[in-house]
Amino acid sequence: MHGPILTALLYNAALLLAMVLVFELASSRYRLDASRGTQMLTGGVLGLISIGVMMAPFDFAPGIVFDTRSVILAMSGLFFGALPTIVAAAIAAAYRFALGGGGAWTGVFVIVAAGAIGYAWRLRCSGSLAEVRGRELYALGLAVHLTMLALMMTLPTGAGPGVIAAIGLPVMFVHPLATATLGMLLANRLRRDRSERELQRSEALYRSLVDSLPQNIFRYDREGRLTFANRVFQQTIGRSEAELMGISVYSLAPPDLAQHYRSIDAEVLASGEPVSLTGTHPSTRTGELVHVEIVKSPIRAPDGTIEGIQCAVTDVTERREAEARVHRLAYYDTLTGLPNRSLLTDRLAQNLAAQRRAPSVEALMLLNIDRFKIVNDARGYRAGDALLKAFAERLQDLLRSGDTLARMIGDEFAILLPDVSGRADRASRRALTVAEKIHAELRRPLLIDGEEFAVSASIGITLFPDENGEDSPEAVLRRADTALHRAKAGTDQTAFFDTVMGESATQSFRVERDLRHALAHDELCLHLQSLIHPERGTIGAEVLVRWKHPVFGLLYPNAFVPIAEESTLIVELGSWVLTEACALIAVEARAGRELRLSVNISPRQFRQRDFVPRLKTLLAESGAAPRQLTLEITEGLFLHEIDEITARMNELAALGVRFSIDDFGTGYSSLAYLKRLPIHELKIDKSFIQDAPDDPNDAALVETILSVARHLQLDVVAEGVETEEQAAFLSRRASVIHQGYLYDRPEAAERWLERWRQV
Numbered sequence: 001m002h003g004p005i006l007t008a009l010l011y012n013a014a015l016l017l018a019m020v021l022v023f024e025l026a027s028s029r030y031r032l033d034a035s036r037g038t039q040m041l042t043g044g045v046l047g048l049i050s051i052g053v054m055m056a057p058f059d060f061a062p063g064i065v066f067d068t069r070s071v072i073l074a075m076s077g078l079f080f081g082a083l084p085t086i087v088a089a090a091i092a093a094a095y096r097f098a099l100g101g102g103g104a105w106t107g108v109f110v111i112v113a114a115g116a117i118g119y120a121w122r123l124r125c126s127g128s129l130a131e132v133r134g135r136e137l138y139a140l141g142l143a144v145h146l147t148m149l150a151l152m153m154t155l156p157t158g159a160g161p162g163v164i165a166a167i168g169l170p171v172m173f174v175h176p177l178a179t180a181t182l183g184m185l186l187a188n189r190l191r192r193d194r195s196e197r198e199l200q201r202s203e204a205l206y207r208s209l210v211d212s213l214p215q216n217i218f219r220y221d222r223e224g225r226l227t228f229a230n231r232v233f234q235q236t237i238g239r240s241e242a243e244l245m246g247i248s249v250y251s252l253a254p255p256d257l258a259q260h261y262r263s264i265d266a267e268v269l270a271s272g273e274p275v276s277l278t279g280t281h282p283s284t285r286t287g288e289l290v291h292v293e294i295v296k297s298p299i300r301a302p303d304g305t306i307e308g309i310q311c312a313v314t315d316v317t318e319r320r321e322a323e324a325r326v327h328r329l330a331y332y333d334t335l336t337g338l339p340n341r342s343l344l345t346d347r348l349a350q351n352l353a354a355q356r357r358a359p360s361v362e363a364l365m366l367l368n369i370d371r372f373k374i375v376n377d378a379r380g381y382r383a384g385d386a387l388l389k390a391f392a393e394r395l396q397d398l399l400r401s402g403d404t405l406a407r408m409i410g411d412e413f414a415i416l417l418p419d420v421s422g423r424a425d426r427a428s429r430r431a432l433t434v435a436e437k438i439h440a441e442l443r444r445p446l447l448i449d450g451e452e453f454a455v456s457a458s459i460g461i462t463l464f465p466d467e468n469g470e471d472s473p474e475a476v477l478r479r480a481d482t483a484l485h486r487a488k489a490g491t492d493q494t495a496f497f498d499t500v501m502g503e504s505a506t507q508s509f510r511v512e513r514d515l516r517h518a519l520a521h522d523e524l525c526l527h528l529q530s531l532i533h534p535e536r537g538t539i540g541a542e543v544l545v546r547w548k549h550p551v552f553g554l555l556y557p558n559a560f561v562p563i564a565e566e567s568t569l570i571v572e573l574g575s576w577v578l579t580e581a582c583a584l585i586a587v588e589a590r591a592g593r594e595l596r597l598s599v600n601i602s603p604r605q606f607r608q609r610d611f612v613p614r615l616k617t618l619l620a621e622s623g624a625a626p627r628q629l630t631l632e633i634t635e636g637l638f639l640h641e642i643d644e645i646t647a648r649m650n651e652l653a654a655l656g657v658r659f660s661i662d663d664f665g666t667g668y669s670s671l672a673y674l675k676r677l678p679i680h681e682l683k684i685d686k687s688f689i690q691d692a693p694d695d696p697n698d699a700a701l702v703e704t705i706l707s708v709a710r711h712l713q714l715d716v717v718a719e720g721v722e723t724e725e726q727a728a729f730l731s732r733r734a735s736v737i738h739q740g741y742l743y744d745r746p747e748a749a750e751r752w753l754e755r756w757r758q759v
Contacts, residue, residue, distance in 0.1 A: 043084030046076050047091025063101020070114040071178045074144045077118025079186045085115040102156045110148045117144050130190035134180050141179030216313040220249045268296050291317045333407040336392040344406035344414050348473040351418055355465055361424050363431035364476050365415040366460045366484040370491040372411040390446040398437055427463050435459045435494040456492035460484025511563045523548050526580050528752040532738045534731050540596030543581045544746045574605040582624035598630040603637040612648050626656035634662050638673050653678035682709050686720020693725045706734045
């Protein structure tokens with residue numbers, strides 16, 4: 001009897017699998033974890049499939065039938081969950097009950113038990129059902145159908161043992177296999193659902209990313225037919241993606257470029273490697289020329305074959321324009337449009353490198369407009385800028401195409417004469433010829449806004465490379481600058497750098513280097529010279545710096561201060577002097593003595609942004625009283641940024657710091673700034689004092705200064721008082737503070753203070 005039973009069960013199982021396959025194909029558009037309505041619909045379909053298999057059962061006895069409904073309900077519980085299984089079980093149970101017979105209730109129990117066991121198995125699974133294994137499904141089939149055989153004992157009239165004996169072996173052979181087979185199909189469906197969702201997410205993410213990029217990104221097949229276009233590309237072309245799909249990408253390019261792009265694409269398809277290129281072509285929408293960067297990459301199918309090309313086109317027009325602007329700002333002067341110092345230095349370095357390969361002698365010229373500052377001060381910056389532009393245009397007309405004219409800074413220009421000659425004498429003559437042409441051409445006035453300006457220039461020339469053939473741009477510029485300073489001793493002059501000038505420059509460099517060492521190793525010291533009031537006697541002193549040089553002995557300021565003023569070293573030197581002076585004031589104050597000191601401050605030091613806060617900190621930390629400190633400044637400080645200078649002076653004057661105008665009358669003298677600035681004192685330069693008793697002109701100048709001071713209620717200090725006649729001349733005219741060799745010479749601060757304390 002087992003043969004017919006087995007055949008019937010195999011037929012039923014085949015029917016089950018065929019019906020499930022039909023369900024799989026029909027429901028392929030729905031996910032297994034869809035909405036509640038879809039789940040109920042799925043349960044209904046599963047119930048109908050259960051009815052279908054029950055319509056072709058194996059009839060064991062009247063009212064007792066066997067089929068594969070248990071397989072369906074178990075798989076429903078495992079893969080579809082509670083709601084579809086309840087719906088399917090209800091439909092299947094109703095149909096089985098409607099069939100009637102002695103095994104109706106047992107059939108219902110089997111339906112319910114199969115669904116429940118399948119759902120319990122679902123809850124037991126810790127991982128994804130898509131990864132369930134065949135042996136686990138087979139075990140589920142065994143559990144369900146052993147339970148089904150056990151439920152046969154509920155058949156009426158004691159038919160259970162006979163039924164189990166008759167069908168037990170075929171059932172346990174066919175149904176677990178059918179369960180495992182059906183389970184594998186459904187697990188495969190889950191895996192496919194998961195893959196489809198991941199693919200959809202990937203495609204959505206790719207689309208989102210590609211649409212958010214600023215590049216034009218599109219794909220096309222091997223024939224050039226568009227298959228994808230991002231939002232930027234659609235906007236660039238002016239068509240929607242639907243309009244673009246299928247058209248030839250080459251039809252969107254200008255005809256002369258289309259063939260070029262075809263050849264590039266052929267290379268990509270043949271090599272399988274990406275290709276990058278740049279180009280300039282008219283915009284599809286506006287017709288304006290745009291700069292683009294293009295990357296073409298092959299698109300590979302899963303089997304590795306190339307099925308098309310992805311192209312990313314970036315409009316770099318703005319970036320190129322910005323780079324050009326940055327380059328121009330970095331290497332060109334904004335006023336004249338000429339190369340600036342950076343570009344000149346770069347070209348100088350290139351020429352020096354070329355000279356190492358092919359020896360030659362070339363020339364560098366530095367030019368400075370004579371008395372340019374007078375024009376700038378008298379006519380304003382706008383006229384000064386116009387003069388600089390006209391001067392540059394005049395020079396440019398004199399030069400060859402290979403020469404470089406550059407604006408260095410302010411009114412200083414440079415001319416690089418490349419490949420002048422292989423011999424120094426010829427190179428010198430050529431450079432001198434150019435210099436003379438410049439002098440001659442500048443004798444014609446420059447016309448600016450209808451007004452003629454007569455200008456001349458000082459020119460410094462150096463040849464390079466040096467005698468050793470080893471040179472650097474910095475060294476060449478330094479030599480040319482040295483020559484320029486020599487030329488500026490007059491006006492409309494040209495000077496060459498020579499050995500003597502070179503030795504002088506070397507000496508200055510050594511002084512600067514040694515002075516830095518002196519500041520760091522306590523080689524400087526203070527000297528003081530008395531300030532004498534005719535009635536009150538010594539009222540203070542001027543602070544003077546000396547250098548205790550380890551080789552040359554005691555050096556006076558004229559040996560090193562001018563060199564320091566050409567660099568930032570003057571700021572360090574001035575800070576040291578201020579610090580020492582405040583320390584002296586504080587020491588005497590603690591002893592109950594008020595010491596008034598005058599300290600010279602260079603314009604460069606005063607213009608430092610942190611000068612005022614640093615001086616405030618110094619006064620606070622040292623304990624020096626601000627009213628005991630006088631800062632001696634020169635009139636050159638007032639030539640630039642007068643508003644800023646005024647604000648700084650007022651801030652210090654509010655603390656009690658006094659200001660004295662040193663060498664008054666020798667520089668930019670103006671009654672306007674005397675009224676505007678917090679000035680407390682004028683110092684008459686010794687050049688006026690020396691001949692004042694005998695020279696009517698000097699006497700008149702001194703009397704004028706004294707009159708101004710009296711009306712503005714300013715103190716007056718006379719420098720360089722060396723004779724009784726000079727002292728008497730001053731005393732007859734005003735109450736003037738005297739300073740000079742008549743009273744004492746500058747001496748070391750310790751000795752001066754010792755003598756002062758005794759007085």
